[in-house]
Amino acid sequence: MTDERTYRVDLMTRVEGEGRFVLRVKDGVVIDAELSIFEAPRFFEAFLRGRSLFEVPDLTARICGICPIAYQMSSARALEAALGLVPTPEIERLRRAIYCGEWIESHALHVFMLHAPDFLGYESAIEMARDHRAIVERGLRLKKTGNRLIEILGGRPSHPVSPRVGGLSKAPTVAALRAIRDELARGLEESLETVRLVARFPMPELEVDYVFASCVSGDAYPIERGDAIVLSGGRGVVPVASWDREMIERHAPHSNALQATLADGTPYLCGPQARLFHHAEKLHPVARDAMREVGLPREVKNPYRSIVVRAVELVHAFAEALALVERYEVPERSYVEGPLRAGVGAGASEAPRGLLWHRYEVSADGSVVSARIVPPTSQNQARIEADLRALGPSLLAMEHGAATRRAEQLIRSYDPCISCATHFLDLRIEPTHEGSA
Amino acid sequence: MTVEPAVLAELPLFRPLPLEARAALAALASMEKRPSGFVIFEEGDPPGDVFFVLDGRITLTMGAGAGASSARSLAPAEIVGWSSLLGRPRVARAVVSRAATLVRIPASDVLELCERDPRVGYAVMAQAFEQVADRLVDTRMQLLDLYGKSG
Amino acid sequence: MTHPTKRIARAELDRLFALLSEDARVVHGPTVRDGAIVDAPLASVSELPIGWTDQQAPGRYRLTRRDDAAVFGFVVGPSSPKPLFFPPEETLYRAERRADGKVGFVPVVPSPAPKALLGVRACDVAAMRIQDRVFRDREHREPRYAARRDDTIVVGVHCLAPGPLCFCASMGAGPRVGEGADLALAERLDAGGHIFLVEALTARGQALLSRLEGSEASDEELRWRDEALASAERSMGRTLDTAELPGRLYAALDHPRWEEIASRCLACGSCTSVCPSCFCSGSDDPSDLEGAHTSHTRHWESCFTSAHGELHGHTTRPRTSERYRQWATHKFGAWVSQMGQSGCVGCGRCIAWCPSGIDLVAEVRAIADGVSPVTMPVAREVTAPREESLVPRAATVLARTVESSDVVTLSLRMEPDGRRDFAPGQFHQLSLPGVGEAPISISGDDGAGVEHTIRAVGKLTEALCALRVGAQLGVRGPYGRGWPMDELAGGPVVVVAGGIGLAPLREALRRMLADPERYPDVRLFYGARTPEDLLYGRELLGWIDRPGFDLHVTVDRAGPTWRGHVGVVTRLLRPATVPASARAILCGPEVMMRFTVDALAKLGLPHTRQWVTMERHMKCATGTCGRCQYGPHFVCKDGPVFRFDEVSMLFGRHGL
Amino acid sequence: MGSEAHAPPARPRLGVFKLASCDGCQLTLIGCEDELLALSEKVDIAHFPEASSRTDVHGRFDVALVEGSVSAEWQREELLSIRERSKLLVTIGACATSGGVQALRNGKDVSEFVRAVYASPAYISTLDRSTPVSAHVSVDYELRGCPIDKHQLLEVLTALLVGRRPAIRDESVCMECKRRGNVCVLVAHGEPCLGPVVHAGCGALCPRFARGCYGCFGPKESPATAALAARLKELGVPAADLARRFRSISGGAPAFADEAAKQELEHD
Structure with missing residues (x-):
């Protein structure tokens, strides 16, 4: 008699976008591990063609409501590379500040609203608030501070209006930016509490040997800028411009997904664990202390533990933002300009959920000839499925519902952003949309 | 009941007629008393006689059935059944809503009189036309929903 | 007109600024921001647009450098003093509606720091006077505006070099700073140096002037100023003939x-x-x-x-x-x-x-240009302003009468004193916190409360109609001009009502019937859609036998049991029922009144003997929001009752 | 009220649904940081997959918030089902209200788009047009924006709960811009700005950040697109550029699509 078990969730919840997964284990062997996405495609690369390059950050922002700044920044960088523009250090600091806002907003959202309920056994943060109101309120407060920082620098949290090719369309006054100082200082304290909180969460066991990929950003912990991309396991550093030669995207029919792997077929991981592994020493000292306090290693092999890494990055983002706000002076220029020219440019930055890479070819009149966008979730997808396979056997000892939740919790660990992924992920729309039809 | 020519002189339609014409019509006319609820004619009936209200009240309604809506009530001296002067079927239903005295004249006799003397014909038709136009204005006002739109 | 005038050095502007800042007064003035000269709170004279000017054309404004250090060497930027006194957005009151149906209203009245305005152009000083008239110095005194506006020091600047878009001279508003300013500056920058002539226009200005270091202005200097102003008047970029x-x-x-x-x-x-x-x-x-x-x-x-x-x-x-x-x-x-x-x-x-x-x-x-003018109504006398905070008071539902399927009459007790003062034809603003506010005409006084007959046509009126006895709501008013009860006395009065239009007429009818000596002959012509829509049926029946009262009722659509008239209300208006000497008061939808006015005119009633009620969306009800503006009138305060000739020019036209 | 005991009225049931979108509008609901927990006490947030694993795929709702446009057949079917099960259906955001940025595919050869983006186009099933919710079912209220404004979202929810009309103004961005005391970027800097024809609600963000409005909230009531296009041409904006400006975030809104088409014709 064969023992075949299927774990599936037809409408994944507490993730950005719409997807489902199926994990089939037969006689103790994983025969199918599939994260599929039924989100409809939106064709960003296609309709960007022919648009003015100055419109690109506004349009690519719309790929994702949670991390629009990442899209704006990676596309602006790629286009600056194509035009040969080099933003001033003052502009880079402003960009880093607004990007910190997005990290705070996105990490707080993920840690408190999306992921924590898994560890504490609730269906949602709203339900969790009945027993742990202070925790949820803290999460909302932290998230609000991130949003407020983005508002000051960009007008609104989703699809802010100031990021542009060359910098920001306008720099805030000193008074306007300083207004958030105290809030950031309080957020820093509360993010430290958050590290302690999530470090105490009961952690499911899983050990994976990862190849980590992350941006390199000079001496800084990488956020808004990728000078190059570094890989672990002795695979070295790759220039941003040639990332599309190191990494290949494959349309894998079994998984319904366009998956990125390294050229040799190795799945890799980007995101908080990868950043920490490569750049732990560049974290703000306060964040490094927090790491030490809770005993977080540089190499985190348990994907569930990414929630702790995210909390540490939250501390870093607050500390970084606070420092930027305190040192802020209104720059001479908030963006750089230069003549149009035909060219090709690639750009990368670290979205909260990982490496986001863009490449554009532009014509001499400033219109886009071709666009390519590789979001973090697509790069992590092969890794997610591999981890699901690794998890499979351990689920057999568990009650079915708990096992399914455990698998879903694993997928959530990567903070997948399905809407982002959609524009390139395969959409084999199945005849029945079991999730909701 | 016979009709005195003097009665016709009270009706605007016949006021322009010479005395002898009125006398001739009066000879053809009859007078009848009808109780409340009496149906004089139904919408769609073939053309027939024309009526004039001497007293009481006649209500005209259009659109038979459940959706019936009152068009207007007729006051004394008004014509009932003008469509017969054009040889058309009845355009409304006429019901006595308060016990009424009516003068009835065959439409064909009125038309014959008109044809015989075009001046008389013009005067009669001008009067009839005015009454019909008047009703058109009322209908329009009802269509505008004169009392409805305000708060 | 001679005002005390001093000549001060450019450097003395700093002292003026310091004097204006005394007693924690906030000094507002022009400054450069975002490529334009805008008004902002200033910390010092150095923040003024020194050496800047503006170039203006239709749809175009550019800030450019001057080749001198003139302080007021520009015309006007996009911002005027208006938002300082009439903010773009503000809270007027907070309201509460409790679970027990009671309501409460708390006015929000600011207590702003006193202000000084430095460098206001003549046109803007004139505009401030206009806004004063709207919000403070007319029938109503809006306390929030007054709180911001009273005790403001205004330092004007004579406009000596008007721009291409300026036409203040045509409008009688400039270039010389007039009433409304305390001081007026004239800036002189020539080979002789950089000086200001400072003219005191008020006692307060005089007090400030006396504390400035400078000499009395010379005749030459005064002549220079007057000639510069005269030349400015001649060089306006635009002119407009405002006669008629x-x-x-x-x-x-x-x-x-x-x-x-x-x-x-x-x-x-x-x-x-x-x-x-x-x-x-x-x-x-x-x-x-x-x-x-x-x-x-x-x-x-x-x-x-x-x-x-x-x-x-x-x-x-x-x-x-x-x-x-x-x-x-x-x-x-x-x-x-x-x-x-x-x-x-x-x-x-x-x-x-x-x-x-x-x-x-x-x-x-x-x-x-070249059009022969029509005659316009003259402005009404400005009465002494009375405080109008626009905040409702609570009222309690004493009685609720269902008049028809969608019409309810509420009798309201005005809290706290139960007063019932109003004139027939006036209206109240009724409100429910969280739902909204609407003008509702007063339909009577039942001896205990003030009655309002309300038809449920929207969310608010539905909620009002659903109120139970004991529940509370908000009331403002009474507002507006009611029926001309004095002018109706003596002769026959024709009252024409359509649908719910009888409501604002009811109290007028009651008062006329109660005083047959003054109103010996009253005739009511009342039309409704159906017999079920007729309001106040029992009360109307009770009036039938009154000597000197005639009732004519008609409906558009009737069932078989209806024995009355059928047809529109104008059919009831005949020589036999309407004496040519009558005066008429009308209320109903605009279209009904339009036909009625014509019918009555044919029966010999000139427009000057007919009164109508106008409907417009009365929002503030005090002539300050502009919502109910109808040609030359504010319906809320000049109406809602108008003698027909006051509105005949506009009546029935679209888009007004 | 009598003294008889009344069961507390059932909390209205709220459902949040997603079609083709970026999630930014539903994220706005989670972004009501100060109000979210209070709101969850007033309304039963019965289906909101982005925020909760408690879902009710087949349930009935008093209010359904729908984000995203219809760009695949299964989305159309899901939408019909949502409509059937919901008393009030409110579209949130530009995608649901006018087709969104993905409506830029409309009128283009989608199979070519699929080839441009996907390695194995055979797997892709999509409609050739991205259409607003109102093209398929009746809509009770349309909330504008890309993304929606959180205050407007709260206002709509509150108004629907209290039973009044939402106080959302259909005026131009200029009205908001002037109330905020911004300097007009079009007049003072010659910056092309769609503000005069765009629906208010964002708080005039772009002019505040020294740039022209690019139309996230779609057309205002009676938008004078032709007059604005004529004016922008006077300022030197070429027809092709104008067409792109109208055919952007809210390019699927008929008023903007029509003006874009006019400008494209002129350009060709």
């Missing part, structure tokens, strides 16, 4: 140019927003999730928005041409009958800041 302009504009309501302008006008509202005198506002009642706590907020609005012309869910001015016409005819026409002066001060902002570059002066000239 209101009458000429109202005579040109059908001019094809209005439609042509609409092909260029964006209806964006920029013009009215930059206008230093425009005062129209809208209001909202944002609430918490339960609707229990509400803030009543007021915001700048514009006759170019659809909301501004909204009436019973449709907009009375759907077309851009109608909105533009509303603006121009109000600004240059209706304003005169409403306030006694034009609403335009000739600052040119609406021309510069129109994104489409429409030139108001050119348009008005194209439309009104």
Whole structure:
């Protein structure tokens, strides 16, 4: 008699976008591990063609409501590379500040609203608030501070209006930016509490040997800028411009997904664990202390533990933002300009959920000839499925519902952003949309 | 009941007629008393006689059935059944809503009189036309929903 | 006119600034921001736009450098003093509706720091006077405006080099700073140096002047100033003939140019927003999730928005041409009958800041030049202002009578004193916190409370109709001009009502019937859609036998049991029922009144013996929000009852 | 009220649904940081997959918030089902209200788009047009924006709960811009700005950040697109550029699509 078990969730919840997964284990062997996405495609690369390059950050922002700044920044960088523009250090600091806002907003959202309920056994943060109101309120407060920082620098949290090719369309006054100082200082304290909180969460066991990929950003912990991309396991550093030669995207029919792997077929991981592994020493000292306090290693092999890494990055983002706000002076220029020219440019930055890479070819009149966008979730997808396979056997000892939740919790660990992924992920729309039809 | 020519002189339609014409019509006319609820004619009936209200009240309604809506009530001296002067079927239903005295004249006799003397014909038709136009204005006002739109 | 005038050195401006800043007074003045000269709170003279000037053309403004260090060497920027006193958005009161049905209202009245305005142009000083008249010095005194405006020191600047869009001279508003300023500066920058002539226009200005270091201005200097002003007056960029302009504009309501302008006008509202005198506002009642706590907020609005012309869910001015016409005819026409002066001060902002570059002066000239004027109503006397905070008081439902399927009469006790003072034909603003506010005419006084007959046509009226005895709501008023009870006395009175239009007439009827000596002959003509829609049936039956009272009722549609008249109400109006000597009062929908007025005119009643009630969306009910503006009138305070000849020019026209 | 005991009225049931979108609008609901927990006490947030694993795929709702446009057949079917099960259906955001940025595919050869983006186009099933919710079912209220404004979202929810009309103004961005005291970027800097024809609600963000409005909230009531296009041409904006400006975030809204088409014709 064969023992075949299927774990599936037809409408994944507490993730950005719409997807489902199926994990089939037969006689103790994983025969199918599939994260599929039924989100409809939106064709960003296609309709960007022919648009003015100055419109690109506004349009690519719309790929994702949670991390629009990442899209704006990676596309602006790629286009600056194509035009040969080099933003001033003052502009880079402003960009880093607004990007910190997005990290705070996105990490707080993920840690408190999306992921924590898994560890504490609730269906949602709203339900969790009945027993742990202070925790949820803290999460909302932290998230609000991130949003407020983005508002000051960009007008609104989703699809802010100031990021542009060359910098920001306008720099805030000193008074306007300083207004958030105290809030950031309080957020820093509360993010430290958050590290302690999530470090105490009961952690499911899983050990994976990862190849980590992350941006390199000079001496800084990488956020808004990728000078190059570094890989672990002795695979070295790759220039941003040639990332599309190191990494290949494959349309894998079994998984319904366009998956990125390294050229040799190795799945890799980007995101908080990868950043920490490569750049732990560049974290703000306060964040490094927090790491030490809770005993977080540089190499985190348990994907569930990414929630702790995210909390540490939250501390870093607050500390970084606070420092930027305190040192802020209104720059001479908030963006750089230069003549149009035909060219090709690639750009990368670290979205909260990982490496986001863009490449554009532009014509001499400033219109886009071709666009390519590789979001973090697509790069992590092969890794997610591999981890699901690794998890499979351990689920057999568990009650079915708990096992399914455990698998879903694993997928959530990567903070997948399905809407982002959609524009390139395969959409084999199945005849029945079991999730909701 | 016979009709005195003097009665016709009270009706605007016949006021322009010479005395002898009125006398001739009066000879053809009859007078009848009808109780409340009496149906004089139904919408769609073939053309027939024309009526004039001497007293009481006649209500005209259009659109038979459940959706019936009152068009207007007729006051004394008004014509009932003008469509017969054009040889058309009845355009409304006429019901006595308060016990009424009516003068009835065959439409064909009125038309014959008109044809015989075009001046008389013009005067009669001008009067009839005015009454019909008047009703058109009322209908329009009802269509505008004169009392409805305000708060 | 000679005012004490001193000549001060440029450096003495710092002392003036210090004097203005005394007692924690906030000094506002022009400064450079975002590529324009805007008004802002200033820390020192150095923040003034020293050495800057502006270049203006229709739809175009550019900030440029001067080749000298003039302090006031520009014309006007996009901002005027208006927002300092009439903020773009503010809360007027907070309201609460408790679970037990009781309501409470708490006014919000600011206590702002006292202000000094430095460098105000003559046009803006004139505009401040206009706004004063709207909000403070007319029938009503709005306490929030007054709190911000009273105790403001105004230092004006004579305009010696007007810009290409300026026409203050045509509007009588400049270039010389007039009434409303405490001090007036004239800046002189020539080979002789950089000085200011400072003129004290008020006692307060005099006190300030006496503390400035300087000498009395010489005759030469005064002559220089007067000649510079005269030359400025001659060199205005634009001119407009304002003689009989209101009458000429109202005579040109059908001019094809209005439609042509609409092909260029964006209806964006920029013009009215930059206008230093425009005062129209809208209001909202944002609430918490339960609707229990509400803030009543007021915001700048514009006759170019659809909301501004909204009436019973449709907009009375759907077309851009109608909105533009509303603006121009109000600004240059209706304003005169409403306030006694034009609403335009000739600052040119609406021309510069129109994104489409429409030139108001050119348009008005194209439309009104050479037109023979119609006669316009004269401005009403300004009475002593009475405090009007726009905050409702609570009222309690004493009785609720169902009149028909969708009409309810509520008798209300005005809290706390139960007063019942009102004139027949006046209205109250009834409100429910969290739901909204609407004008409802007063339908009677039942000896205990004030009655309001309400038809459930929208969310608010539905909620009002559903109120139970003991529940509370908010009431403001009574407002408006009621029926001309004195003029009706003596002769026959014809009362024509359509549908719910009987409600505002009922109290007038009651009072007339109660006083047969003054009103010996009263005839009511009442039309409704169906017998079920007839209001106050029992009360009407009770009146039938009164000597000197005649009742004529008709319905549009009747069932078989109806024995009365069928047809529209005008059919009841005949020589036999309407004496030519009668006076008539009418209430019903506009279309019904239009036909009735004509029918009565045919029966020998001139327009001067007919009175109608107008419906417009009364929002503030005090003539300050502009919502109910109807030609030269505010319906809320000049009406709702008008003698027909006062409105005949506009009645039944679309888009007004 | 009598003294008889009344069961507390059932909390209205709220459902949040997603079609083709970026999630930014539903994120706005989670972004009501100060109000979210209070709101969850007033309304039963019965289906909101982005925020909760408690879902009710087949349930009935008093209010359904729908984000995203219809761009695949299964989305159309899901939408019909949502409509059937909901008393009030509110579209949130530009995608649901006018087709969104993905409506830029409309009128283009989608199979070519699929080839441009996907390695194995055979797997892709999509409609050739991205259409607003109102093209398929009746809509009770349309909330504008890309993304929606959180205050407007709360206002709509509150108004629907209390039973009044939402106080959302259909005026131009210029009205908001002037109330905020911004300097007009079009007049003072010659910056092309769609503000005069765009629906207010964002708080005039772009002019505040020294740039022209690019139309996230779609057309205002009676938008004078032709007049604005004529004016922008006077300022030197070429027809092709104008067409792109109108055919952007809210390019699927008929007023903008029509003006874009006019400008494209002129350009060709």
